[in-house]
Amino acid sequence: xxKEDLPGVSLIVPAYNEEKDxxxxxxxxxxxxxxxxxxxxxxxxxxxxxxxxxxxxxxEKYGVKVFKKKRGGKSRAINFGTKKAKFEIVGVVxxxxxxxxxxxxxxxxxxxxxxxxxxxxxxxxxxxxxILERWQDxxxxxxxxxxxxxxxxxIITATPGPLSLxxxxxxxxxxxFDKNCILEDNEIAWRxxxxxxxxxxxxxxxxxxxxxxxxxxxxLQRVRWGVGGLQIITKYIGTFMxxxxxxxxxLPSWILGYVFSTIGISLFFYTFFYTLYMNLSYYLLSFKYxxxxxxFSLDFNPDFLFFYxxxxxxxxxxxxxxxxxxYKKRASLFDLVTFIFIYLxxxxxxxxxxxxxxxxxxxxxxxxxVWLTK
Numbered sequence: 001x002x003k004e005d006l007p008g009v010s011l012i013v014p015a016y017n018e019e020k021d022x023x024x025x026x027x028x029x030x031x032x033x034x035x036x037x038x039x040x041x042x043x044x045x046x047x048x049x050x051x052x053x054x055x056x057x058x059x060e061k062y063g064v065k066v067f068k069k070k071r072g073g074k075s076r077a078i079n080f081g082t083k084k085a086k087f088e089i090v091g092v093v094x095x096x097x098x099x100x101x102x103x104x105x106x107x108x109x110x111x112x113x114x115x116x117x118x119x120x121x122x123x124x125x126x127x128x129x130x131i132l133e134r135w136q137d138x139x140x141x142x143x144x145x146x147x148x149x150x151x152x153x154x155i156i157t158a159t160p161g162p163l164s165l166x167x168x169x170x171x172x173x174x175x176x177f178d179k180n181c182i183l184e185d186n187e188i189a190w191r192x193x194x195x196x197x198x199x200x201x202x203x204x205x206x207x208x209x210x211x212x213x214x215x216x217x218x219x220l221q222r223v224r225w226g227v228g229g230l231q232i233i234t235k236y237i238g239t240f241m242x243x244x245x246x247x248x249x250x251l252p253s254w255i256l257g258y259v260f261s262t263i264g265i266s267l268f269f270y271t272f273f274y275t276l277y278m279n280l281s282y283y284l285l286s287f288k289y290x291x292x293x294x295x296f297s298l299d300f301n302p303d304f305l306f307f308y309x310x311x312x313x314x315x316x317x318x319x320x321x322x323x324x325x326x327y328k329k330r331a332s333l334f335d336l337v338t339f340i341f342i343y344l345x346x347x348x349x350x351x352x353x354x355x356x357x358x359x360x361x362x363x364x365x366x367x368x369x370v371w372l373t374k
């Protein structure tokens with residue numbers, strides 16, 4: 001695509017209490033390899049209580065447009081910025097993200113047909129000092145690879161905040177971001193697919209963001225994602241198994257994810273406490289009758305589930321190694337092993353707890369179900 005043919009792009013940076021990171025974000029936007037006369041940078045301060053607004057105001061001399069509004073949430077901030085945008089393509093950039101110089105250009109190239117309504121980028125971890133950060137780096141790389149594969153089937157389930165672009169007219173037509181959904185980047189992707197539009201993934205558009213660096217922040221983030229996922233499922237439940245990507249793939253796959261997590265956690269606790277009870281009973285009876293409870297034989301009787309688990313493990317390992325193999329700086333063996341046997345173990349627990357939280361919060365979450373009429 002020639003530079004004179006590039007569309008105008010308005011990048012919206014919603015910010016709330018981001019005085020520490022937002023300067024890096026704006027500086028990376030100002031350095032983008034994109035014609036300056038076709039690039040607009042809009043920062044929307046969503047009622048910050050720190051010095052975010054003062055920090056951002058300093059960039060007005062470089063052409064950055066700065067707005068301040070009452071606290072209303074990320075969706076409302078993006079919708080506010082979309083109304084202020086002057087160009088045909090609007091993008092969302094998280095305020096703790098930095099972009100490679102060609103990332104925007106590589107994203108724009110994917111708008112190769114009118115039915116492409118959104119393009120997302122490859123998100124990578126910026127900080128990798130702590131083990132939790134390195135685990136998330138592996139996770140993000142796997143997600144990017146899978147998201148690129150899903151592009152061909154038009155089942156990309158999210159247009160993440162670090163960098164995603166949209167056709168402004170389409171975004172406006174479908175009503176903008178859902179202000180009531182706490183997982184707005186997933187919901188907007190579902191809605192675009194629901195309305196018959198395509199989402200593409202620019203694998204060569206790299207952006208770097210900060211993921212949680214403490215277990216508490218990570219856990220709270222993932223529970224929020226889990227509750228938001230259930231909110232989306234509830235909204236689109238009326239499309240279930242209808243002849244539409246939302247009803248035939250997105251909805252069933254997400255439902256199964258929560259179902260399997262619930263079953264898995266339930267079976268784990270049942271097996272754990274049942275085994276504990278049986279062993280305790282055995283030891284107490286042994287002591288009662290004067291026998292030695294520590295004499296036992298090792299019996300190994302593998303069943304179907306055992307072999308299924310082994311096959312699933314090695315298939316997952318092959319995919320992970322293949323994905324990470326393309327990066328110059330690869331994950332260490334320690335990080336890889338602990339990622340599989342420690343990090344991934346928490347996901348069913350999070351899903352189970354998210355269901356519990358969703359049941360409690362359901363009345364407070366304003367959900368308007370969608371009923372497929374196509």
